[in-house]
Amino acid sequence: MPNRSSMPSPRQDAPASVLHITDTHLFAKRDGRLLGMNTYDSLTAVLADAAQSAPDAALATGDLAQDGAAEAYAHLTEALAAFAAACAAPPPVYWLPGNHDAPPVMRAALVKPPLRPEREAIIGNWQVILLDSTVPGEVGGRLSDAELARLDASLAAQADRPALVCLHHNPVSVNAQWMDSIGLANADAFFETLDRWASVRAVLWGHVHQEIDIERRGVRLMASPSTCIQFRPQTAQFGIDQRAPGYRRLWLYPDGRLETRVFRVESFAGRADAEATGY
Numbered sequence: 001m002p003n004r005s006s007m008p009s010p011r012q013d014a015p016a017s018v019l020h021i022t023d024t025h026l027f028a029k030r031d032g033r034l035l036g037m038n039t040y041d042s043l044t045a046v047l048a049d050a051a052q053s054a055p056d057a058a059l060a061t062g063d064l065a066q067d068g069a070a071e072a073y074a075h076l077t078e079a080l081a082a083f084a085a086a087c088a089a090p091p092p093v094y095w096l097p098g099n100h101d102a103p104p105v106m107r108a109a110l111v112k113p114p115l116r117p118e119r120e121a122i123i124g125n126w127q128v129i130l131l132d133s134t135v136p137g138e139v140g141g142r143l144s145d146a147e148l149a150r151l152d153a154s155l156a157a158q159a160d161r162p163a164l165v166c167l168h169h170n171p172v173s174v175n176a177q178w179m180d181s182i183g184l185a186n187a188d189a190f191f192e193t194l195d196r197w198a199s200v201r202a203v204l205w206g207h208v209h210q211e212i213d214i215e216r217r218g219v220r221l222m223a224s225p226s227t228c229i230q231f232r233p234q235t236a237q238f239g240i241d242q243r244a245p246g247y248r249r250l251w252l253y254p255d256g257r258l259e260t261r262v263f264r265v266e267s268f269a270g271r272a273d274a275e276a277t278g279y
């Protein structure tokens, strides 16, 4: 029998594996369709694919319901419970609201495992902070003074850990006029806060239904595809992209390094109506 000193120890430099899903746009009716696509079916196809990677945690960055209905969040809970059961170890799922959500309804509905109520978490050696950028009745986003203060205080409290900051709205231009006009209105104040902390390594958002991966002052800025319909990138007017539903995986190394990759679920046959002029 091996003695303790010869037992393999967990690798100190192993990354935490994190799943990012966003913009699930579920309806009160499970067979609800967004521009022709059944969003519950596309979500479950995405989660079945993602479960194979057995993530340590998952992040869901808003527009989780299309209609803000309690039933939509019940469907989300059910889909995520099945996903967690399919993973080797059930990962906690942290979430934040988007402009299509109804935050009070969400808070009351998203309470069962694997969903978690916390607005920040330690995942591996990283600090993950989830912000609410929604403005009641508006499509575009803004971070309140209270939310900016919470961000600053959270970063101050864990300044030794690499940090990943999540929100729904795009804090930078995505070179698409219609999407830039509904992004984060006070992005300057957001980046002013981030710039105070060298621990910030990455920002992650949804809303734009496409993959973005750029860098600003050494901080990785990323958006991920929706689990349902995709928006055509780099275009002045709204347009549908026929690419498949998708998700992102991130590997967060203890020393602050990050690796990431977007996956598309090509086997899911549903696509949005290519002629749609809005949603």
Ligand SMILES: [Fe+2]
Pocket (backbone or CB within 6 Å): 023, 025, 063, 098, 207, 208, 209
């Ligand atoms: Fe969305």
